[in-house]
Amino acid sequence: MSKQRIFNIIQIGNKDDIPSRLFDIFITIIISINILVMVLETYSELSPYFSFLDKIAYITIIIFCIEYALRIWTADLLYPNLSKAKAILKFLISFDGIVDLFTILPFFYLSGFVAFRILRIVRIFHLFRINGQYDSFAVIISVLQEKKNQILSSVMIVLILMLASSIGIYYAEHDAQPDVFRNAFSGIWWSVSTLLTVGYGDIYPITVAGRIMAIVTAFLGVGVVAIPTGIISAGFVEHYSRVKLLSNFAKDEHIDLITVNINDVHCWNGLRISEISAPDHFLPAVVMRDDEALIPLQELKLKTGDKVILAADVYFLHTY
Incomplete structure (x- = not known):
């Protein structure tokens, strides 16, 4: 399996790609099991089962280590504009990189250190990955970035x-x-x-x-x-008002709309409007950036955080 393919599976989270979707489900299950084990180990009544729970925790940590290593390996594809060393460093200090590190770090040191035991709670932040690909979660992130x-x-x-x-x-x-x-x-x-x-x-x-x-x-x-x-x-009100306004306009004019969120791994990131490969019969109608609506001029360069609203080509619709 090529490096690019592994990157697409573990980083992109494409719902239409079966291996990528299965990987997301698998990691979600592993995260849930890991957190469940951590919670169960706080019950003294379950002390006879602690050795079994520890084995399950070790297995999940090994899986996290493999995933962490793969993410470091593919970091240069995540940040294509950086050198390999800088891309790895940027991933290591990113939110996902820090959470991944603090999740596995306590298992490589003596459990007697209180500081390292406390670090285990960081693994709960892995739950953000479960919601990371959903629109509702993206709306929250978008509003926080705008404000x-x-x-x-x-x-x-x-x-x-x-x-x-x-x-x-x-x-x-x-x-x-x-x-x-x-x-x-x-x-x-x-x-x-x-x-x-x-x-x-x-x-x-x-x-x-x-x-x-x-x-x-x-x-x-x-x-x-x-x-x-x-x-x-x-x-939130502003965001949904914009969405409703666009939806109502599209409905009145019988135009289909597609919203494309630009992030660090999106293939359009860094491209000009003239360089993007929009779906057939769709054209960029507006670019939302920092709570402002920009006209999609041909030389406008897309960047992380942008939202590109694609509208169906009216001429095509009227022709066919």
């Missing part, structure tokens, strides 16, 4: 309020509770629990000034949580 600047701004606001409330509570409570609020950063835990939840009660103000600070922080926390929620909700 990343606004979300980062809201996170910055949270960090500023957290630091300000931490310093404020220190000055208000330090004299009354010197052991609890020892310095400006001692109130970070209290600030986080007050801003983002209703507080855990393990650290709380006892002075009048401290309680006023807590009231103000709690009210600000309600608004802080609502900001990113509103941004993401607005993103």
